[in-house]
Amino acid sequence: AQKITQTQPGMFVQEKEAVTLDCTYDTSDPSYGLFWYKQPSSGEMIFLIYQGSYDQQNATEGRYSLNFQKARKSANLVISASQLGDSAMYFCAMREIGETGANSKLTFGKGITLSVRP
Amino acid sequence: EAEVAQSPRYKITEKSQAVAFWCDPISGHATLYWYRQILGQGPELLVQFQDESVVDDSQLPKDRFSAERLKGVDSTLKIQPAELGDSAMYLCASSAPRGLAGGQVFFGPGTRLTVL
Numbered sequence: 377a378q379k380i381t382q383t384q385p386g387m388f389v390q391e392k393e394a395v396t397l398d399c400t401y402d403t404s405d406p407s408y409g410l411f412w413y414k415q416p417s418s419g420e421m422i423f424l425i426y427q428g429s430y431d432q433q434n435a436t437e438g439r440y441s442l443n444f445q446k447a448r449k450s451a452n453l454v455i456s457a458s459q460l461g462d463s464a465m466y467f468c469a470m471r472e473i474g475e476t477g478a479n480s481k482l483t484f485g486k487g488i489t490l491s492v493r494p
Numbered sequence: 495e496a497e498v499a500q501s502p503r504y505k506i507t508e509k510s511q512a513v514a515f516w517c518d519p520i521s522g523h524a525t526l527y528w529y530r531q532i533l534g535q536g537p538e539l540l541v542q543f544q545d546e547s548v549v550d551d552s553q554l555p556k557d558r559f560s561a562e563r564l565k566g567v568d569s570t571l572k573i574q575p576a577e578l579g580d581s582a583m584y585l586c587a588s589s590a591p592r593g594l595a596g597g598q599v600f601f602g603p604g605t606r607l608t609v610l
Contacts, residue, residue, distance in 0.1 A: 380536075411599065419583050421537075421601035467536055471599070481527060481550060482587070482599055484536035 379403065380468050382485035389458045390493050396443070397453045397488050399468030407473040410451040411482065412442065416464040424466075427451055458492045465489055496520040498602035500586050506608045512574035515605045519568070519588030525549075527599070528561055528571050529585040537585055543569065576609045583607075 381400045389395040401410065412424040427435045427442045435442045443452040455462055466489075469482045499518040507513050519526050524545050529537035540559065542550040546566040554561065558577070563569040573580055586602045 413601075419604050419606065421585060421587075421604075423598055423600070426598065469536075481539045481542050482537075484538070486536050487534075 379483045380470055380485035382468055382488050384488050386489040386491065388491050388493060389455075391460060392457055394454060394456045395458055395490065397455070397466050397468075397490065399451045399453065399485060401449050401451060401468070401470050403449075403470065403472055405472040409471045409473075410442070410444070411469040411471070412440070412451075412453045413467045413469060414462075414464045415467060415487070421467075425453065455490075460492050460494060463490060463492045496600075498586055498588050498600050500584075500602035500605055502605055503603060504606050504608075506610065507576050508610050509578055510575040512572065513576050513607065514573075515571045515584050515586075515607075517569045517571070517586030517602060519586070520600055523588035523590060523600075524566070525589045526563060526569050527585075527587040527589075528569070529587065531583040531585060531604075533582070537583075540571070540584075573607075576607075578609050581607055581609045 379402050384398050387395060408429045410427045414422045414424055425435050425437045425440045425442050427444045434444050439456045441454045443454055465487045467487045468485045471482050472480045498520055501516050505513055526543040528540040530540050531537040540554045541548060541561045543563045546563050559573055561571045584605045584607060587599050589599045
């Protein structure tokens with residue numbers, strides 16, 4: 377079963393507007409972390425934001441915020457005041473911890489292409 | 495600022511040739527990952543190391559791929575022989591020691607492999 381689902385087609389947003397990128401996940405592990413990465417055309421994976429399964433508040437990092445709805449198993453990324461440089465692929469990823477406490481792999485979704493229009 | 499180093503950044507080879515990629519994780523990071531990313535898709539794990547031990551290599555095509563992390567620091571990923579379908583970005587990543595669930599996973603710049 378797919379653990380991370382990103383189903384939106386390519387997204388378009390006007391510069392300076394906000395945009396929400398959807399991500400749903402599936403896990404039975406009570407301890408997990410959710411990550412969002414940005415990948416521009418250069419190929420590097422840039423960490424944006426992290427949300428732990430036990431965190432009480434939604435994570436925020438500058439213009440990025442994570443709308444974490446645990447019961448719905450969703451972790452949507454909100455980008456406020458979009459900039460032209462935000463045009464890139466965005467990946468949602470999850471890492472389960474497991475009973476041993478060892479870090480497991482990051483499992484990625486298929487990604488969403490975001491294009492910011494001037 | 496600490497970074498994950500990878501080399502080479504780009505590699506062009508012919509099918510049936512051998513290729514090798516190198517990764518140096520952030521100092522002190524016990525967990526090292528090799529991911530493969532086909533254009534337009536999300537990265538998929540090839541192998542995960544905890545120190546020098548392989549934790550997960552279930553998706554590594556072992557007939558042609560090998561990976562090692564002999565001293566638990568830097569790592570090498572090898573493909574022999576390379577096939578056309580191996581053309582992809584190969585990403586190395588590292589993360590904090592065991593138990594730090596919120597530990598960030600840091601990625602290197604990747605090696606873009608083209609097999610002709």
